[in-house]
Amino acid sequence: MQPSDTFVGSIDQGTTSTRFLIFNREGEPVASHQVEFSQIYPNPGWHEHDPLEIVTSVETCIEEAVQKFEAQGHTRSSIQSIGITNQRETTIVWDRETGEPLYNAIVWTDTRSQAIVADLKQKPGAAQLQKLCGLPLSTYSSATKLLWMLANVPRVKDAFDRGTLAFGTVDAWLVYRLNGGVAANVFVSDSTNASRTMFVNLESLRYDEALLDFFGIRGKVHLPRIVPSSDATAYGVIASGALERVPIMGCLGDQSAALVGQKGFSPGMAKNTYGTGCFLLYNVGDKPVFSTHGLLATVAYHFGGKPVYALEGSIAVAGSGIKFLQNNLNFFRESKEVNDLAYSVEDNGGCVFVTAFSGLFAPYWIDDAKGTIFGITQYTQKGHIARATLEATCFQTKAILDAMEKDSGHTLSELAVDGGMSNSDLAMQTQADLISIPVYRPKMRETTALGAAIAAGLAVGLWRNFAELRDINRSGGVVFEPQVPRQESATKFGQWEKAVQMSRGWVGSKSTEQEEAVGPNNETYAPVKNHDLPPPKAIQISDNSLISDVVKSSTYTTAVKGRARVSVKEIKVPPPLVQTTLGSVLGDLDDADEEDLFLELRKVEILQRLRKLRKRQSNCY
Numbered sequence: 001m002q003p004s005d006t007f008v009g010s011i012d013q014g015t016t017s018t019r020f021l022i023f024n025r026e027g028e029p030v031a032s033h034q035v036e037f038s039q040i041y042p043n044p045g046w047h048e049h050d051p052l053e054i055v056t057s058v059e060t061c062i063e064e065a066v067q068k069f070e071a072q073g074h075t076r077s078s079i080q081s082i083g084i085t086n087q088r089e090t091t092i093v094w095d096r097e098t099g100e101p102l103y104n105a106i107v108w109t110d111t112r113s114q115a116i117v118a119d120l121k122q123k124p125g126a127a128q129l130q131k132l133c134g135l136p137l138s139t140y141s142s143a144t145k146l147l148w149m150l151a152n153v154p155r156v157k158d159a160f161d162r163g164t165l166a167f168g169t170v171d172a173w174l175v176y177r178l179n180g181g182v183a184a185n186v187f188v189s190d191s192t193n194a195s196r197t198m199f200v201n202l203e204s205l206r207y208d209e210a211l212l213d214f215f216g217i218r219g220k221v222h223l224p225r226i227v228p229s230s231d232a233t234a235y236g237v238i239a240s241g242a243l244e245r246v247p248i249m250g251c252l253g254d255q256s257a258a259l260v261g262q263k264g265f266s267p268g269m270a271k272n273t274y275g276t277g278c279f280l281l282y283n284v285g286d287k288p289v290f291s292t293h294g295l296l297a298t299v300a301y302h303f304g305g306k307p308v309y310a311l312e313g314s315i316a317v318a319g320s321g322i323k324f325l326q327n328n329l330n331f332f333r334e335s336k337e338v339n340d341l342a343y344s345v346e347d348n349g350g351c352v353f354v355t356a357f358s359g360l361f362a363p364y365w366i367d368d369a370k371g372t373i374f375g376i377t378q379y380t381q382k383g384h385i386a387r388a389t390l391e392a393t394c395f396q397t398k399a400i401l402d403a404m405e406k407d408s409g410h411t412l413s414e415l416a417v418d419g420g421m422s423n424s425d426l427a428m429q430t431q432a433d434l435i436s437i438p439v440y441r442p443k444m445r446e447t448t449a450l451g452a453a454i455a456a457g458l459a460v461g462l463w464r465n466f467a468e469l470r471d472i473n474r475s476g477g478v479v480f481e482p483q484v485p486r487q488e489s490a491t492k493f494g495q496w497e498k499a500v501q502m503s504r505g506w507v508g509s510k511s512t513e514q515e516e517a518v519g520p521n522n523e524t525y526a527p528v529k530n531h532d533l534p535p536p537k538a539i540q541i542s543d544n545s546l547i548s549d550v551v552k553s554s555t556y557t558t559a560v561k562g563r564a565r566v567s568v569k570e571i572k573v574p575p576p577l578v579q580t581t582l583g584s585v586l587g588d589l590d591d592a593d594e595e596d597l598f599l600e601l602r603k604v605e606i607l608q609r610l611r612k613l614r615k616r617q618s619n620c621y
């Protein structure tokens with residue numbers, strides 16, 4: 001068979017939709033199919049997917065795309081291999097004996113593990129984790145999602161206790177199921193996905209005992225074998241359907257795939273993908289660079305031989321902000337309309353939208369921020385909010401680029417972009433204006449899918465080396481040149497930074513996320529919040545002081561179900577008491593809680609005042 005008659009398939013399993021594309025050797029998609037699948041939001045801050053629906057969506061896309069492909073006169077046997085690319089960090093657990101999922105997938109955006117994260121940050125060794133795995137402790141990585149499941153889902157804990165619990169990111173789950181599940185038991189994950197779990201040593205690309213011990217899962221959870229991103233045998237073959245027996249040969253987390261699809265193969269090359277979230281990856285070569293400015297160190301790709309690493313700036317909300325305007329606020333019916341709505345006004349009308357729906361990721365890492373719009377007046381129109389939504393991702397990208405320059409000592413000369421939101425001309429022009437360098441948008445924007453196709457195509461010999469990829473998707477792109485003076489951009493960016501600081505500390509009053517949790521080894525995780533509070537200021541305490549003020553005046557604030565506990569490091573009071581006065585605290589606590597409170601409070605400065613208060617109260621009765 002001639003190379004021009006051979007094709008490679010690419011499964012792109014994203015956060016909001018699944019696609020299957022069939023690429024020819026020129027890197028052009030010749031047939032494709034896409035389906036959206038259910039987004040499940042059971043509580044504020046929670047975000048789930050049905051693992052079986054994810055698999056079905058992939059199977060549907062394959063069937064439909066292959067039909068379109070054959071309708072063009074091609075034969076399915078000309079599809080030589082399959083690549084997979086996927087949303088990263090999203091965590092799936094299943095029972096090894098049945099192959100069935102034990103809970104919904106907890107999506108990367110989900111913040112329910114916030115209390116677990118806050119407690120883990122207090123644990124010895126927490127400060128060393130990032131040096132090992134490249135990631136900060138946050139709700140983002142898979143590790144804390146797994147701990148949440150172990151603490152809260154009895155079926156998961158049972159499987160853990162029985163030794164049958166299997167953990168995987170979406171790539172591992174798809175490979176396992178597409179191979180037929182239990183029968184074939186192909187249980188692998190590629191290095192780029194594995195490096196997002198917090199279980200893997202970034203340099204050795206092996207599971208790290210210190211990391212597994214820190215999370216309390218060493219030897220107790222079945223973890224997928226880590227394999228290179230491009231491999232002829234490790235990923236098995238599709239077990240059934242239109243592409244039965246076609247081998248899977250490539251696998252990359254979606255952001256890595258986009259870097260590969262943009263052919264960012266040399267150190268110093270970068271891309272920014274505006275999908276559900278937005279992720280800037282900067283190739284740093286074959287040694288990881290550990291950021292000191294709020295970025296992540298991650299595996300860019302691993303095609304055998306030495307892995308290549310990237311510095312990453314992760315933004316949780318990009319296209320999902322547009323979806324929010326569409327689905328929650330009914331601003332328009334289709335995402336693409338955001339562009340015209342934003343163009344309907346001249347500027348943001350003074351609005352700045354910190355789209356911190358999942359807290360704020362890089363480079364800020366503020367867990368306790370929530371989405372906040374500043375500057376609303378009677379003048380504000382939908383168009384201003386649409387603009388502010390698009391601008392939010394562009395501002396955060398600017399902050400990431402600044403951090404990246406500090407970490408790498410290198411200034412980018414151009415930013416390559418892709419992903420759904422990059423279709424908005426206004427967003428891309430805004431981006432160029434804010435970062436004062438040109439933004440390059442390629443003609444074919446399915447670069448994520450192309451990256452996975454390249455991984456699979458290299459393994460099957462469709463391409464033999466990077467040089468053969470050179471002409472793919474090279475012509476027809478658009479360049480957005482900066483059009484705004486630097487000073488003007490700097491002023492706008494200053495406003496954004498101010499808004500970011502003002503969005504801090506919202507979480508911590510009342511929220512379903514504030515449940516106490518029990519860890520894999522029955523340790524409890526108290527729902528500690530507000531570790532990012534600035535150093536306490538001394539406050540004047542009176543019986544009318546809000547308990548929340550008193551608590552803030554000590555070291556940390558937290559709320560805990562049930563009994564009140566206070567220690568030198570942290571003060572814990574039941575959530576209903578947070579907004580009450582000190583005077584009523586003593587009335588509301590039952591005897592046991594009160595005793596605990598007094599016992600523990602002896603070490604903090606407010607003890608004396610509480611005693612005085614108590615005395616005064618008893619004199620009154």
Ligand SMILES: Nc1ncnc2c1ncn2[C@@H]1O[C@H](COP(=O)(O)OP(=O)(O)O)[C@@H](O)[C@H]1O
Nearest residue numbers: 014016275276319320322335336419420421423
């Ligand atoms: N023309 C457009 N303008 C702005 N945003 C868009 C446009 N088209 C799609 N989007 C946004 O892009 C996102 C989908 O991009 P995609 O790259 O497919 O993401 P994912 O892989 O995360 O599912 C959606 O959130 C959608 O709101």
Ligand SMILES: O=P(O)(O)OC[C@H](O)CO
Nearest residue numbers: 015087088108275276277
């Ligand atoms: O769905 P995307 O394309 O925004 O990508 C999700 C990322 O992989 C999460 O880390």
